[in-house]
Amino acid sequence: MTDSIHITRRGGQKSRLTLKAREMMEAWLFVSPTVIGFIIFFLGPLLAVAYYSLTEWNLLTQQATFVGLANFENALLENPDFWHVVRNSVIFALGLVPLNMALALTLALALSRPFRGVVFFRTVFFAPVVTSAIAWAIVWKFMLQGEGGFINQVLALVGISGPNWLREPNWAMAAVIITRVIKMVGLNMILYIAALQAIPRDYEEAARLEGASRRQIFSMITWPLLAPATLVIMVITTIGSFKVFDHIYQMTGGGPENGTLVLAFYIYQQGFKFFNVGYASTLAMIMFAIVMVLTLVQVALRRKGME
Amino acid sequence: MRAALTGIVASALTLLMTTTSALATDLRMTVWTGSEAHLKMLNGIAESFKARHPDVNVKFETVPVNDYTQKLTFQVAGGNPPDIAWMMEDAAPAFENANLLMDLGPTLKAAEGYDFADFSQPAMGLWQKGETVYGIPFSTSPFMIYYNKDMFDKAGLEDPLALAAKGEWNMTKFQQVAKKLTEANPGKWGFEFKDGEGYASRMTHALLPPIRAYGGDIWSNEECGFDKPEAVAAIKQLHDMVFKDKSIVPPGEQGDYFSGNSAMTVNQISRASKMAEAGFNWGIAPLPGGPGGESPVIGQAGLVVFDQGKNKEIAAEFVAHMTNKENVATMAQFFPPARKSVLEADAFISGNKLVPPEMMKNVAAAIANGRVHPAHEKAPQLLAAMAPRVDALWKADADVDQAIKGICSAIQPLL
CATH class of the missing domain: 1.10.3720.10 (MetI-like)
Structure with missing residues (x-):
């Protein structure tokens, strides 16, 4: 039902967005600061760490070599x-x-x-x-x-x-x-x-x-x-x-x-x-x-x- | 109309300020000193650089010494290195091998009146490979004994300076004196390791001077030296002093020399700036000799320029300015020079505001005869590998021989 409702803007112009779409957009706008923060400060670093865990990366030389699961083997079985x-x-x-x-x-x-x-x-x-x-x-x-x-x-x-x-x-x-x-x-x-x-x-x-x-x-x-x-x-x-x-x-x-x-x-x-x-x-x-x-x-x- | 004029003037001023700041070059230099006296001196040198480069501002950024190399590394890894940095001797090999440092040779050799050959060759050992100059030492500072004259007087003892003058300042005397000082000053100790960190971050600084006095070294030629007879004898003496004589501040206790809680410590002359507020009479003497003769230990620090810096050419010029004869002489009051001309000049011996000439003579002699602390590319790993074994050593009931073997078995694979 709501899908079919069109909002009339001031001046008689009809909005192209449905009410549901507008509500969704507003909802995303409200949560976006948290979501953006989550992606930048949590999800992004988490994915980066997951990738780095498969590399041998020396910070000074800035050289990262993909080593697969070798680091996990080293930690769990050898060290x-x-x-x-x-x-x-x-x-x-x-x-x-x-x-x-x-x-x-x-x-x-x-x-x-x-x-x-x-x-x-x-x-x-x-x-x-x-x-x-x-x-x-x-x-x-x-x-x-x-x-x-x-x-x-x-x-x-x-x-x-x-x-x-x-x-x-x-x-x-x-x-x-x-x-x-x-x-x-x-x-x-x-x-x-x-x-x-x-x-x-x-x-x-x-x-x-x-x-x-x-x-x-x-x-x-x-x-x-x-x-x-x-x-x-x-x-x-x-x-x-x-x-x-x-x-x-x-x-x-x-x-x-x-x-x-x-x-x-x-x-x-x-x-x-x-x-x-x-x-x-x-x-x-x-x-x-x-x-x-x-x-x-x-x-x-x-x-x-x-x- | 008036408002419009004000707007125009404001805009013009803003434009002028923006243009000026756009033309100026800001150089950032990291240092580990927060001492007001040191920073005042450094700012003075930066100011004198403006005579030739009025558009260059040098800002000194203090980074605490314990985290210094770590923070520097992260600045480099983050793509934001300082233009210039003080660098500790133990960090230098790793930064050099990673090709992070600029070759300063061409700039220094081209600088007017610089006289690159004036730097002593042994002092340059850590900073030069063939013709490439990775850094220039600004401090070649020997380890010295700082003593509390008042505590010696209270114990009725001759101080280390007098004993050294008589040729009687050796490891045996050091042990005797430390014990008597502890007995004469209840609740205080005869000796504190360097900066009170001898059981932690400065464990090699604590062990190296006595080991060298006995004729050994902590490691050399990729071989562990802790288990050699000379080193074992030195470590056993220290162990006795800590746990039998109770004359060295033991692990887990605070006995700060600078607060008057220990009669002696080992440190470098840059710490003389702290003595002004110590509130007791003090002096500086050479390290005690031993069966290995006199073998002073030198701590070194250099100035480096990062290769990825945007202003590396002008940064290299600042290093040349900072280490010219005049400025090395200025810095010599805190940071002993590697320039032969400054070291041999009377001004170095007699011109120090904090340390009297009879003591500075010993500093000069120690620079001339001393050897630097052994450096290694894996210095942090070596320290971490050593730490638990050194912990096992510093117990009253420790099996010292076994603990020493443990140190060598831990570090030998890394060496």
């Missing part, structure tokens, strides 16, 4: 560093995700109900999220110095001799994870608070009238109802943990003994320090695949949850 780096990334994620989520949920449970000063505490725990990551890492790097560091001096007061946090591989990984958790936990806390506040109070009141304990209310009502939010938070945090770069760059530089050399930092090293742009692109494509799989898992689980 032991790659699997060491993947292992580090997995350890980082396994350390960060449960710690972050447990702390976020605890804080959310404590701060989801209104009480005097609740806004202050929420702000305090959220503030690190909006703090500059580099500034955060620099401050922690100072605090985590060996004998002279603030943390070790505090530990010394209670008779504990702290390690040289950022110079011992295992402690360095732990230190990076914990400081990252403290920085980012506020974001997940807010997501959990929103999810908790969306649970109708009637369920809890009904359970309480039936004589349920606080633990039972949490395990049988709150936790199951938080499952969709938990799933989203888990996937987002896992993806974020695979992309960590700034913390590693500033606090450890991938050391000591490559103990904190994670995938994103390794890509940076290959591309920006050694100028092996082809190989760095290959690594970026592998990371893209990992993140894509995690995202698809999230989508699938959410669909399943909604059914």
